[in-house]
Each structure stands twice: as C-alpha cells, then as structure tokens.
Amino acid sequence: MILVFAFLLIYLSKNSNVDFSKILKVLSVSLFIVYMFRLFSSDLIDGTFNLFKIVQSSLITPESTWFFSGFKTFFIILLRWLTVMFVAFGIVSGYFKQPTLKISLGFLGTLVVVLNIIFFQSHLTAFFGPGSEELISLRGIQYMVETVLLGLITILNLYTVLTNKKTYLNVPLIRRAIFVTFISMVAFMPQSLLYNLFGNSGVVADEFTPIHRITIYFTFVFMILGYLLMRNQKQEDKNLFFVILALSGFFQFFYVRRSGLGGLPLHLCNTAIIMMFFAYVFKLRGVFYFSYFVNVVGAAFAILLPNYTIDAFSISSVSYWYNHIYAFVLPVLGVALRVFDRPTLKMMYKAIFIFSLYFISMAIINAWFNNYESVDYFFLYSDHISGMLGLERLQYSYVFAIRVNQTVTLRFFWLYHIMLYVGFIIMMFITWAIYDMLFKAFDQYYDMLDKRKKMKLDLLGVNALRKKNELENIQNYSGSEMIKITHFSKRYGASKYYAVDDFSLTVKGGEVFGFLGHNGAGKSTTIKSLVGIQSITEGDMEICGYNIKTHPLEAKLNIGYVSDNHAVYERLTGREYINYVADLYMVPQLERDERLNHYLDRFALADAIDNEIKSYSHGMKQKLVVISSLIHDPKVWILDEPLTGLDPTSSHQIKDEMREHANRGNTVFFSSHVIEVVEKICDRIAIIRRGKLVGIFEIAKLKEQGLTLEQLYLLHVKKD
Amino acid sequence: MIQLSSKMKLKITNHKRFIANLALRLLALVVVSVVMIFMLYFLNNVLYIPVNVYFIIFVLFVTQLTSIVACTTGLMVDLYASKDNAILLSFPAKHDEVFTSKLLVFYINEFLKNLAFLVPMLIAFGVISNLPITYYLHILTMIFILPLLPVLLAAILSIPIMFIRQFLQSRNVISLILIIILGVFVFLGLTGLLDEIPTPIRIVALYNKFVTSLTVFMQSSAKYALIYANIGRLLFGINVLANYGIVFGALMILIALVVLISRPLFFNLASHTSEYAVTKKHKGKNKVSKNLFWTFFKKEFTISIRSSNEMLSNYVLLIMFPFIVYVLNYIYIGIDRSTFGTKLVIAFDIMISLLLVTASNTASATAISVEGAEFVLLKTAPSDTKKMAWAKVAFNMIASTLIILLIFVLFQLSLPQFSPMDIWLMFIVVVFVNSGHILWSFQIDLLNPKLADYAATASLSNNENISKSIVIGLVLSIIFGGVSAFLLIEDYASGWFRIILLAVAFFIIRFYLFSNFLKVYFREIEF
Incomplete structure (x- = not known):
C-alpha cells in the first residue's frame, strides 16, 4: 500500500503541476499531526518503549515474564527508538533540503519502515500484551497511519536520492549521514531504556553523587560538543540541528504521562521545553529571549541542586534530566551558534517584563488551583526554596488572603513572593553579566585569531617587499633624501575625517627643517606617524630609505625623537634613564660613555645626572630627553615643540645642538610655534593647515623677496 | 561641574x-x-x-x-x-x-x-x-x-x-620603626583576642556568647x-x-x-606636593645591559624599589594576609571538626588565600597604563619592546610568589596543626592560579591601556582595569574554592591532584592567551 501510494505521488508530481516539495510538506505536517494526536491521546506514550510494562517503582521483571527473547526485546527497543527518530526527521524533511537528511531518511528510514512492517505483529504484542493484540483499535490504527506516512516520506526521499545520484551519492555525504543519524539517537533515547536494560541504578542523582556529577559533566560536554560540531556549519544546518533538538525535547517532555492540574506545563523549565519548540520552529525572538534569560537560570539551579529523590534510572528521573538539560543547553547554544542574535539589554528588560507577567500569573494560578489540588508552579506555594534558606517562618508569617467565595480563598505569601521575585531578577542580571563577559571573551579571542592570521599574511607581504627592496638596493642613504613622505594621510579610528590628508615632503641631509602650523593642523600627527608611534592610514614614509611600515626597526634606528611631553621615568636617575634608552638603541659602551660625557658638559647637566629625575626642573627634563634622543647619534633628529617652556639658556643650547647636528650631515626636523626661532635656524620650512600641506619654502629665498616668515605664515594661516 | x-x-x-x-x-x-x-x-x-x-x-x-x-x-x-x-x-x-x-x-x-x-x-x-x-x-x-x-x-x-x-x-x-611597632601591636592584639576564645571551640555556645x-x-x-x-x-x-x-x-x-x-x-x-625636592644621589655608572629583557627588568626593579609607597599599597593585602589566615585558621583548628570539616577548611583557605593574593595584582592590571607618556619610548625604539611586558610579568610573578612563599612558611610555623603536605599543595595551587591571574590582569590592561589618563593625572584612582582585575580575582577565588571543596570531599588524594591540575591548566590557558594577545595587540597601542 505504501509503495502504491508512493508511486502514485511520484507519478502525480511528474505529470501534473503539483510540486514534489509541496507533497513532502503535506506529508510532514500530516505526520506531525498524527504523532501529536498520539502524544496527547489516552494511550500512554510509555507504552511505545516500555516493552516489559514495568511499573516504575518495581524491580526489573524476571526474564520468564518477558514477551520476547532477550535479543528480540533489545531489537524491538532499538527499532522503536530509531522509528521515533525518523518520525522527527520525517516531520522536518518537508522544510529542510539537506542532502544528509535525505540520504538518512531515504536509506536508513526506509529500512526502519520495512522492519516496522515486518515486526508489526510484535509491536502490537508489545502494546497490548501477548494474546490481546488488536489491529482495529485506537493504538493499532495510530501505529498503522504513522507507519504509512513515514513510509511515504522515506520512499519519496529515497526516490530523490536515487534520481540525483551525482548530488547525493558520494562517500563524504554518506559518511556524514551515518554520523548524523548515530549522534541524533542520543536526543531520542527512550526514557525507559536505562531501566529496561539495567533495572534500578540504586542511587539518586543529587548531592553531587558520582551519577549526579556525570549528569552535570554530560550537560557541559553536550553543550561544548554541540558547539564544536556545529560552529563551522552552514546556517541552514544549524537551523535543522536546533529544530530536531527542540522537537526531541518536545517528544521527551510528553514521554511521561502528566495528568491533573499539576501536570500542566506551567513550571518554569516545563514551559521552556514548549517555548523552545515554538521559538526554534517559528523563529519567535521574544519567546526565545525569555527562555534565554529566565529558564537557563532556573535550569542551571535544577541541574546543580535537583529536588528529585527517586532512582536515577527511573523514567521520572531521566525525564527530569532531559527537560532541564534541554532548558539549559538549547537557549545558550542557540546564541553561541548565532541562530539567534546576541541579546541586547533591551531584550533583557523585555524578558523581565514577560517574567513579571509569568510570575504574577503563577502566583494567582497557584493561589486558585490549590483550592482544588496541590500544585506548586515555580515553587511559589511550597517551602521548597524557603526551606533551603531557612525562611519557612517568614513565608508563612506574611500571608495575604482574599476570600472569593465559600470554597475558594486566594492565599499569597506576599513577602516571600516579593523576595523570590527580586532574587530571580538579581539572578537574571547576574546571568546577563556572565553572558556579557563570555561574549566579550569569545569576541576578543576570535578577533585575536583573525588579527593573528592577518598579521601572518602582512608579514609574508612585508617579507616579499623586503626581499624586493634588498634586491633593488633601494636603500638610499646618500645624504639626499633622509625623510621622504609620499601621499601620507591619517584618520583616527572610525572617523571619516582626515587629520592629515595627502601630505608629501622630502627633507635632505644637512638640513634643519621647520614644520609650522596652527594648533590641531596635523603637525604632531605627522611626526607621530613618522617615528612609528601611530599607524599610517594611507601613503608611505621613509627614513634614510627605510620604509617605516616595511622596515620599522631599521628606520627607527636612524631616528632620534624628542616628544612634545617629557617622556621620562621620574623614579630613575638621569644616568639610568639615558642607559635605558641607550640599551633600547643598542649603543655600545664606549660610544655611550663618550657621547653622554659630551652632552652632559654641553647641557650643564653633569651635577644632576645621578639624581632622581623627579627632582629635575622642566628645562632639565627637556635637556635629558634631548640627550637621550642623541645618544645613538641618529641620522634624522625629529623634535616636536622642543623649545616650549624653556629658559633662554636652555633654548639656546638646544638650538645650537640642532644646527651642529645638521652641519654633521644629518637632518633635523622640528615643529614649533616660535616663528623667530624657525626663521633663524631653519633652511627650509613647511606650513600645514587643516591637515593639508600649504607649501614648502626656503628661508633664504624669502629673505631675498623681503618677506618675513611671520608675514608668510599669517598669509597662509589667516585664510581661516 | x-x-x-x-x-x-x-x-x-x-x-x-x-x-x-x-x-x-x-x-x-x-x-x-x-x-x-x-x-x-x-x-x-x-x-x-x-x-x-x-x-x-x-x-x-x-x-x-x-x-x-x-x-x-x-x-x-x-x-x-x-x-x-x-x-x-x-x-x-x-x-x-x-x-x-x-x-x-x-x-x-x-x-x-x-x-x-x-x-x-x-x-x-x-x-x-x-x-x-x-x-x-x-x-x-x-x-x-x-x-x-x-x-x-x-x-x-x-x-x-x-x-x-x-x-x-x-x-x-x-x-x-612605626610600621614594625604597629605590626607588633596588631599581632599582640590579635593573639590576645584569640586567647579569649576557649578551646575546643563550641560553635553554638560561642555563637550565643557572640550574639550577647x-x-x-x-x-x-x-x-x-x-x-x-x-x-x-x-x-x-x-x-x-x-x-x-x-x-x-x-x-x-x-x-x-x-x-x-x-x-x-x-x-x-x-x-x-608639586614643589621640587632634591633627592639623594645614587651611585651611577654607564653599563650596557646583557639583553633587552634584562634592561626592562632592571628598570622595573629600580622603580619599584624607589616607589615604596606604591609597592606598599599594591601589596597591602598580602601584608595583611598572614594575620587573616592566622585568625581564621586559629578559629578553625579550635573547632572539633570531622574529616569533612577539615576538607572544607582547606577549601576555604584556598579561597581566602586566592582572594587576598589576586586582589594584590593591581600592578599587573595597570602595567602598561603606568608607562603613561613614557610609552612613546617603546614605540619609537628600534627593538622588540614587547619584552617589556614579559619583564613586568616576570617581576610581578617573582615578587608575589616570594611574598606568598614567605606567608606559607609563616603559615606552617604558626599553625603546626595543619599537615605540611596540605600547606604546600595549597601553595602550589595559589601560585599557579595567582600567576594566571597576573597574566589575565595584564591582558586587560594590554587591551585597554589608560596611557593618556595616567599621563595627565599620574593617578590610578577610578581605573576600570583594576576593578575588572579584582572582580576576576574574586570570581576565580570562589570558583577554585568551590571546586576544591567539591573535589576534596569526593576523594582527598586524587582531589589534590585534580585541583593542582586545574590550577596548572588555568595558568597554561592564560599563558597561551596572554602571549598571543601580546603578539597581536602590543604593536597596536597608540599614544
């Protein structure tokens, strides 16, 4: 019958306008409805798996009372297990096109359906007991319809695979399909399996007993493995992964028969299982984030401090663990794998709002239902939590009661409720902080890995460029171009404005070059990029032929830099500081002694050189920085506002040194506001205005034209 | 305003x-x-x-x-x-x-x-x-x-x-002299107070007395x-x-x-406070360093020795450590304990030790920030200045490990009731976790250095990196304390082995992360 139907459907899709994928969708939805009907029908879901008809509290039934032989029992259990899994695969197959799913359903699913048909009678025996098999019964018909629908889905998938062999039939895909099928079995494990196979474990999974610890470890291993396995998968595959997990959570939740008011899924982690299913299937963000902030906290507590006192292998206990592990893992993994975006604080506030509604509703429902039956949604009506904290007295001392009628009185433990509410809100904020911290840590780590990768690539590029440079021997320290700036531009951070824009300049050996501009014109920015303090956005900068980007160490070895602030360690002595700098520039002992003595005499600092720098005056510190910048006899001496705040003598000494340094064939490049000084000691000057080079001028020529530097400067800068 | x-x-x-x-x-x-x-x-x-x-x-x-x-x-x-x-x-x-x-x-x-x-x-x-x-x-x-x-x-x-x-x-x-006198008075006061507690300590009776x-x-x-x-x-x-x-x-x-x-x-x-004061001269001689690491290490050592106030405020908690540990353990050992209680005491000791030790790692959480304007030197120097970070890490690790060692020696001498084996196993755990925390604190500063703030104010007050480091230390102490209790209660001998393994693993992970972050981010620091 299944085959006939299947061929009919294939024929229909080939010879009419009915889309093949639509047929699959109809079958998927039908299978879902039929299966849901069974989950909620009067027939116990336990019956599907519990082949021994074991009562939870009893010991395992002796072998003599088994329906089948041991091997056949195991086989039937396995078959039922696989059937439920393929039902879930079948339900999602109408909406997901993954080849893995199609191969698994097509081959393994079809095989399972065939086996179900072969062992149909044995299943009926398992449902009804030996001699009581009824085909025309609710359970029998349900089973038949399920098998037919699943059979149709599997055959249609098999047909798709076989008619597109090139796409589907390759070793990696088949291997992947087997792996996915095998790993999915964990999610669909029958809750009675452990009990059926091993009987009672003899222990309770609480108070960190070994079995409790294994459960805790399992939770985290499950989460980490899930993350590692799915991290690099396509978004579609991740969606499928979560829909199947959510569906299995849903199946597992209804595995245990829940009856009466207490059986309603209103307890926090129970609501999570239902909500996760809808959140993942229909992409409901609000529902998801409520679970993310609220359920995860509750589930974490439930996993660490379970309130179960029954055997670890009992169906109730396994059900408890399935529910709470899902409630804990699914939301966290959903965000970690980016199926849902990382929540913002706004979403958290929304979650608090929904939680508040839930809390108030539960307080009212608890107060109402307890007039008829004992219920305890979210532990609002029992002393489970207050007992742990020693607050039973407080809970029962502050009661607010409203008498509705003769039989109904609504009782609220108001102070206890407020405290529980506030406590949970605090926990939510703590959870937020933990999430936030973890997000940042992961982001940082992956950013670092990306940057490291980029650094390696850059290094390869730089090495190639270095090789090329060395081959072409472009190092051009010949006294002609000591500083070469080509189309340099600089932007800070994400700003779209350029602090310096398309700046080009060449300074020769033996020159004292002045760099003028108003405050914020871009002088310091240019200098900081030139000496390697700041990065270069665009363009190139060379010192003695060495590009600061590709040959930073060689370029820096040729630079002496005096910054616009006193970069000195106040707790060191002047000598220690100079030695520290000399070490950084690898200056040999002999040259170090010789130069230091020379400059100490020149700048009259010999008396103070062994004092701690904190006792130095402003001028002394500046002179110390000047000495340290000259200790390695740099070819290019760059000074940023070197004369600010100096007395006339100190100023004179530094100016003299600048001139002499240039006279020895080196370059002196300095920025200043003091136009008279620039005019007096510079050979050439550059004026920069709002990040753009205005012009380069020779002082001698200006003098010939009868133009003072002040007039020139004002002429250009006044344009503002 | x-x-x-x-x-x-x-x-x-x-x-x-x-x-x-x-x-x-x-x-x-x-x-x-x-x-x-x-x-x-x-x-x-x-x-x-x-x-x-x-x-x-x-x-x-x-x-x-x-x-x-x-x-x-x-x-x-x-x-x-x-x-x-x-x-x-x-x-x-x-x-x-x-x-x-x-x-x-x-x-x-x-x-x-x-x-x-x-x-x-x-x-x-x-x-x-x-x-x-x-x-x-x-x-x-x-x-x-x-x-x-x-x-x-x-x-x-x-x-x-x-x-x-x-x-x-x-x-x-x-x-x-004043500090020593103060220390002696505090110690005498504490021992005097502790002598008032009758041993063996009966918690309920003592509690009633305490409440009264x-x-x-x-x-x-x-x-x-x-x-x-x-x-x-x-x-x-x-x-x-x-x-x-x-x-x-x-x-x-x-x-x-x-x-x-x-x-x-x-x-x-x-x-x-901003007037200049001439300080005494230090004997000086020009000397080339063996290598760059030693240059940085020497600088760090010299500055620390001359900044006794900063050193003292950095390690003030560590100085208080022996007193706190002594008082707490004196009370513990005065109580009739079960084996279970003894294990909890050790776990609690690990937690308190880590709490005090990690709270003293503020120097690591500001290691780069305190370079302030001087960081310019490192950016312009033609050498691998990342070594500065390793020198600072080494200095901080050596300094705090030596202090912890001294404290644990005192611990063993003053509380002979504790098994020396337990004390030294605890020492290993504390040293590894603390070293990991030093690397973590340093990494915080590396990723968000407050160079400009420090250059402008020379003050570390309201430094968010310090707060982060302290919070991380607190969380680490609680986690390691909790895990220690959990593992020691489960199985004492293998418990110690697993705690040490965790501490070493923590250190190795932090070391790996720090060295990688340093390679990538040090060069990106701009001033």
Whole structure:
C-alpha cells in the first residue's frame, strides 16, 4: 500500500503541476499531526518503549515474564527508538533540503519502515500484551497511519536520492549521514531504556553523587560538543540541528504521562521545553529571549541542586534530566551558534517584563488551583526554596488572603513572593553579566585569531617587499633624501575625517627643517606617524630609505625623537634613564660613555645626572630627553615643540645642538610655534593647515623677496 | 561641574535620558530595599542578632566611620596631591572655588553611596519594624545631611595626616620603626583576642556568647557614636527638635572649622606636593645591559624599589594576609571538626588565600597604563619592546610568589596543626592560579591601556582595569574554592591532584592567551 501510494505521488508530481516539495510538506505536517494526536491521546506514550510494562517503582521483571527473547526485546527497543527518530526527521524533511537528511531518511528510514512492517505483529504484542493484540483499535490504527506516512516520506526521499545520484551519492555525504543519524539517537533515547536494560541504578542523582556529577559533566560536554560540531556549519544546518533538538525535547517532555492540574506545563523549565519548540520552529525572538534569560537560570539551579529523590534510572528521573538539560543547553547554544542574535539589554528588560507577567500569573494560578489540588508552579506555594534558606517562618508569617467565595480563598505569601521575585531578577542580571563577559571573551579571542592570521599574511607581504627592496638596493642613504613622505594621510579610528590628508615632503641631509602650523593642523600627527608611534592610514614614509611600515626597526634606528611631553621615568636617575634608552638603541659602551660625557658638559647637566629625575626642573627634563634622543647619534633628529617652556639658556643650547647636528650631515626636523626661532635656524620650512600641506619654502629665498616668515605664515594661516 | 562630570562620568545629555536614569535609580533603590528587608529578617530571625535602634545607630556609626576613612584617604590624593592641581590652581578661579568644587565631588559621591546602601537599609528597617511615616520623612532629611558629615570631617582630619605623611616621607627609618611597632601591636592584639576564645571551640555556645556580646557592644557603643547617636534617636522620633538642633549645631561647627582651617591650608598643601625636592644621589655608572629583557627588568626593579609607597599599597593585602589566615585558621583548628570539616577548611583557605593574593595584582592590571607618556619610548625604539611586558610579568610573578612563599612558611610555623603536605599543595595551587591571574590582569590592561589618563593625572584612582582585575580575582577565588571543596570531599588524594591540575591548566590557558594577545595587540597601542 505504501509503495502504491508512493508511486502514485511520484507519478502525480511528474505529470501534473503539483510540486514534489509541496507533497513532502503535506506529508510532514500530516505526520506531525498524527504523532501529536498520539502524544496527547489516552494511550500512554510509555507504552511505545516500555516493552516489559514495568511499573516504575518495581524491580526489573524476571526474564520468564518477558514477551520476547532477550535479543528480540533489545531489537524491538532499538527499532522503536530509531522509528521515533525518523518520525522527527520525517516531520522536518518537508522544510529542510539537506542532502544528509535525505540520504538518512531515504536509506536508513526506509529500512526502519520495512522492519516496522515486518515486526508489526510484535509491536502490537508489545502494546497490548501477548494474546490481546488488536489491529482495529485506537493504538493499532495510530501505529498503522504513522507507519504509512513515514513510509511515504522515506520512499519519496529515497526516490530523490536515487534520481540525483551525482548530488547525493558520494562517500563524504554518506559518511556524514551515518554520523548524523548515530549522534541524533542520543536526543531520542527512550526514557525507559536505562531501566529496561539495567533495572534500578540504586542511587539518586543529587548531592553531587558520582551519577549526579556525570549528569552535570554530560550537560557541559553536550553543550561544548554541540558547539564544536556545529560552529563551522552552514546556517541552514544549524537551523535543522536546533529544530530536531527542540522537537526531541518536545517528544521527551510528553514521554511521561502528566495528568491533573499539576501536570500542566506551567513550571518554569516545563514551559521552556514548549517555548523552545515554538521559538526554534517559528523563529519567535521574544519567546526565545525569555527562555534565554529566565529558564537557563532556573535550569542551571535544577541541574546543580535537583529536588528529585527517586532512582536515577527511573523514567521520572531521566525525564527530569532531559527537560532541564534541554532548558539549559538549547537557549545558550542557540546564541553561541548565532541562530539567534546576541541579546541586547533591551531584550533583557523585555524578558523581565514577560517574567513579571509569568510570575504574577503563577502566583494567582497557584493561589486558585490549590483550592482544588496541590500544585506548586515555580515553587511559589511550597517551602521548597524557603526551606533551603531557612525562611519557612517568614513565608508563612506574611500571608495575604482574599476570600472569593465559600470554597475558594486566594492565599499569597506576599513577602516571600516579593523576595523570590527580586532574587530571580538579581539572578537574571547576574546571568546577563556572565553572558556579557563570555561574549566579550569569545569576541576578543576570535578577533585575536583573525588579527593573528592577518598579521601572518602582512608579514609574508612585508617579507616579499623586503626581499624586493634588498634586491633593488633601494636603500638610499646618500645624504639626499633622509625623510621622504609620499601621499601620507591619517584618520583616527572610525572617523571619516582626515587629520592629515595627502601630505608629501622630502627633507635632505644637512638640513634643519621647520614644520609650522596652527594648533590641531596635523603637525604632531605627522611626526607621530613618522617615528612609528601611530599607524599610517594611507601613503608611505621613509627614513634614510627605510620604509617605516616595511622596515620599522631599521628606520627607527636612524631616528632620534624628542616628544612634545617629557617622556621620562621620574623614579630613575638621569644616568639610568639615558642607559635605558641607550640599551633600547643598542649603543655600545664606549660610544655611550663618550657621547653622554659630551652632552652632559654641553647641557650643564653633569651635577644632576645621578639624581632622581623627579627632582629635575622642566628645562632639565627637556635637556635629558634631548640627550637621550642623541645618544645613538641618529641620522634624522625629529623634535616636536622642543623649545616650549624653556629658559633662554636652555633654548639656546638646544638650538645650537640642532644646527651642529645638521652641519654633521644629518637632518633635523622640528615643529614649533616660535616663528623667530624657525626663521633663524631653519633652511627650509613647511606650513600645514587643516591637515593639508600649504607649501614648502626656503628661508633664504624669502629673505631675498623681503618677506618675513611671520608675514608668510599669517598669509597662509589667516585664510581661516 | 567639570570636576564633577570628569570624575563621576555624569552625562545629562537630554531630559528623556535623565528621567530614565532617575527611574532606573529609583527601581534600584526599591530592589536593594527588598534585599535589605530579607537581610534584616535573616539577621533578626535566623542569626538572632537584635535589629533595633542600637543596631541602626551601630550601622550608622560603622558605615560613616568607613566613609570618613575613605574620604580622608581620598581627599589626601584628590585634594592635595592631585596632579591636576597644577592646572586648576593656575586657572582664573579662586582657590576657594577649586577647594569647594573638590569637596562637592566627594559629597555627591557619598550621597550616591548612601543611596545604594544606607538609605535602602533604613527603609528596610522601617518596613520590618512597622515604623510611622515620620520615620521616612526624617530619612529624607538625613539623605542630604549624612554625606556632609564624613566629607567635612575628612577635610579637617586630612590636614594633620597630610602633615604627618609629609614629615614621614623623608624619614624612612622612623616610618619603618612605626610600621614594625604597629605590626607588633596588631599581632599582640590579635593573639590576645584569640586567647579569649576557649578551646575546643563550641560553635553554638560561642555563637550565643557572640550574639550577647555584640548586643551589649552595640548598646554601649551608642554612647560613643556621638552625633550618629543623635541621628539614630531623631529617626525614631526621640527628642526630635533637640536632636535636630545638635545635628545642625555640629554641622555648623564643622563647616566653620573647614572654612577657617582647611580652606586656608589647602593652597599651602596642594602647592607643596608639586614643589621640587632634591633627592639623594645614587651611585651611577654607564653599563650596557646583557639583553633587552634584562634592561626592562632592571628598570622595573629600580622603580619599584624607589616607589615604596606604591609597592606598599599594591601589596597591602598580602601584608595583611598572614594575620587573616592566622585568625581564621586559629578559629578553625579550635573547632572539633570531622574529616569533612577539615576538607572544607582547606577549601576555604584556598579561597581566602586566592582572594587576598589576586586582589594584590593591581600592578599587573595597570602595567602598561603606568608607562603613561613614557610609552612613546617603546614605540619609537628600534627593538622588540614587547619584552617589556614579559619583564613586568616576570617581576610581578617573582615578587608575589616570594611574598606568598614567605606567608606559607609563616603559615606552617604558626599553625603546626595543619599537615605540611596540605600547606604546600595549597601553595602550589595559589601560585599557579595567582600567576594566571597576573597574566589575565595584564591582558586587560594590554587591551585597554589608560596611557593618556595616567599621563595627565599620574593617578590610578577610578581605573576600570583594576576593578575588572579584582572582580576576576574574586570570581576565580570562589570558583577554585568551590571546586576544591567539591573535589576534596569526593576523594582527598586524587582531589589534590585534580585541583593542582586545574590550577596548572588555568595558568597554561592564560599563558597561551596572554602571549598571543601580546603578539597581536602590543604593536597596536597608540599614544
């Protein structure tokens, strides 16, 4: 019958306008409805798996009372297990096109359906007991319809695979399909399996007993493995992964028969299982984030401090663990794998709002239902939590009661409720902080890995460029171009404005070059990029032929830099500081002694050189920085506002040194506001205005034209 | 206002945000008040500590005493020794205005602190004691008066302390003698106190004695609570007018003292700290270092040795460590314990040790920031200046490991009841976790160095990297304490092995992360 139907459907899709994928969708939805009907029908879901008809509290039934032989029992259990899994695969197959799913359903699913048909009678025996098999019964018909629908889905998938062999039939895909099928079995494990196979474990999974610890470890291993396995998968595959997990959570939740008011899924982690299913299937963000902030906290507590006192292998206990592990893992993994975006604080506030509604509703429902039956949604009506904290007295001392009628009185433990509410809100904020911290840590780590990768690539590029440079021997320290700036531009951070824009300049050996501009014109920015303090956005900068980007160490070895602030360690002595700098520039002992003595005499600092720098005056510190910048006899001496705040003598000494340094064939490049000084000691000057080079001028020529530097400067800068 | 907004990060950009901010603060006030109700209930009904008028006076006294100490130390740094004084005093503003603005910042700080703790506690007290509406009206007045008291008192007290500090700064020998004398007194006091505890300690009996003594102590301390006793009484409606009179009278006197004494001395003290002082000469010789690492290490060592105050404040918790561990363990060993109890004591010791040790890693959490403007040197130097980070890490690890070693030697000598094996296994755990924490703290600063802030103020106050490092240390202590308890209870011998394994794994992970982050991010630091 299944085959006939299947061929009919294939024929229909080939010879009419009915889309093949639509047929699959109809079958998927039908299978879902039929299966849901069974989950909620009067027939116990336990019956599907519990082949021994074991009562939870009893010991395992002796072998003599088994329906089948041991091997056949195991086989039937396995078959039922696989059937439920393929039902879930079948339900999602109408909406997901993954080849893995199609191969698994097509081959393994079809095989399972065939086996179900072969062992149909044995299943009926398992449902009804030996001699009581009824085909025309609710359970029998349900089973038949399920098998037919699943059979149709599997055959249609098999047909798709076989008619597109090139796409589907390759070793990696088949291997992947087997792996996915095998790993999915964990999610669909029958809750009675452990009990059926091993009987009672003899222990309770609480108070960190070994079995409790294994459960805790399992939770985290499950989460980490899930993350590692799915991290690099396509978004579609991740969606499928979560829909199947959510569906299995849903199946597992209804595995245990829940009856009466207490059986309603209103307890926090129970609501999570239902909500996760809808959140993942229909992409409901609000529902998801409520679970993310609220359920995860509750589930974490439930996993660490379970309130179960029954055997670890009992169906109730396994059900408890399935529910709470899902409630804990699914939301966290959903965000970690980016199926849902990382929540913002706004979403958290929304979650608090929904939680508040839930809390108030539960307080009212608890107060109402307890007039008829004992219920305890979210532990609002029992002393489970207050007992742990020693607050039973407080809970029962502050009661607010409203008498509705003769039989109904609504009782609220108001102070206890407020405290529980506030406590949970605090926990939510703590959870937020933990999430936030973890997000940042992961982001940082992956950013670092990306940057490291980029650094390696850059290094390869730089090495190639270095090789090329060395081959072409472009190092051009010949006294002609000591500083070469080509189309340099600089932007800070994400700003779209350029602090310096398309700046080009060449300074020769033996020159004292002045760099003028108003405050914020871009002088310091240019200098900081030139000496390697700041990065270069665009363009190139060379010192003695060495590009600061590709040959930073060689370029820096040729630079002496005096910054616009006193970069000195106040707790060191002047000598220690100079030695520290000399070490950084690898200056040999002999040259170090010789130069230091020379400059100490020149700048009259010999008396103070062994004092701690904190006792130095402003001028002394500046002179110390000047000495340290000259200790390695740099070819290019760059000074940023070197004369600010100096007395006339100190100023004179530094100016003299600048001139002499240039006279020895080196370059002196300095920025200043003091136009008279620039005019007096510079050979050439550059004026920069709002990040753009205005012009380069020779002082001698200006003098010939009868133009003072002040007039020139004002002429250009006044344009503002 | 600039002082206020820069130091407290107040951002009143628009009314909507202001109202939202206000609503959020009010909500926080309500939430904290509820938590306080629970706490007071817990104290009263579970711990049997009487929550009454004496309790309130006692809490007022203790919290305000803490505020006075905090304000005094804070003012010493921010009022007199702040680097921004040099700029502020040169502004065309009166010295009085600078002085008042600085006090105002402290006042608002105290005001917010009280809103976060004291006020919710007073409200909670009112709720559980069913006090009348007038009680809450008095709280409303006290919200504004209470923060004024510690600030004014601190403004007066900080002056003699500043003078003493300046006197001692140039007299190292006297300082050392005073510290030793203080240490001896503290130790003698502690041992004297501990001798009062009868051994073996019976927790229940001791607890009853403790509660009785605390009750008596709270009642008798109310006599010495001075103005806070009056505030407590007026809150309860006892002699309201007379008590208000005393409180306002005291406020007037304090304001007069501040205006007459502190205000004129402010300029004197503030300018004194920025005046140059010629220090003694150090013998010096030019010498080439063996390698770059040694250059950085030598620099770090020299600066640390010469910055004894900073060193002391960095490791102050470590100095207190032996006392705390001694007191706690003296009590533990006095109790008749089961094997289970002994394991818990060890886990608790691990937690406390880590808590104190990691809180002392502030130097690592500011290792790059404290380079300030000097970082320019590292950026312009033609060498692998990343080694500076390794030198600092090595220095911090060696310094703290040596101190921890000394503490554990003292631990073993003073508490022979503990198995030496346990003590040294604990030492291994603490050293590895602490070293991992040093690397983590350093990484925090590496990713977000406050070079410009430090270059401008030379101060590390309000440094968020320090706070982060301390919080991480706290979390690590709790995690390792909890895991240790868990593993030791499960199986003692393998428990130790697994704890050490975890500590080593933690260190290795941090080492891996730090070295990678350093490679990638050090070169990106710009100044």
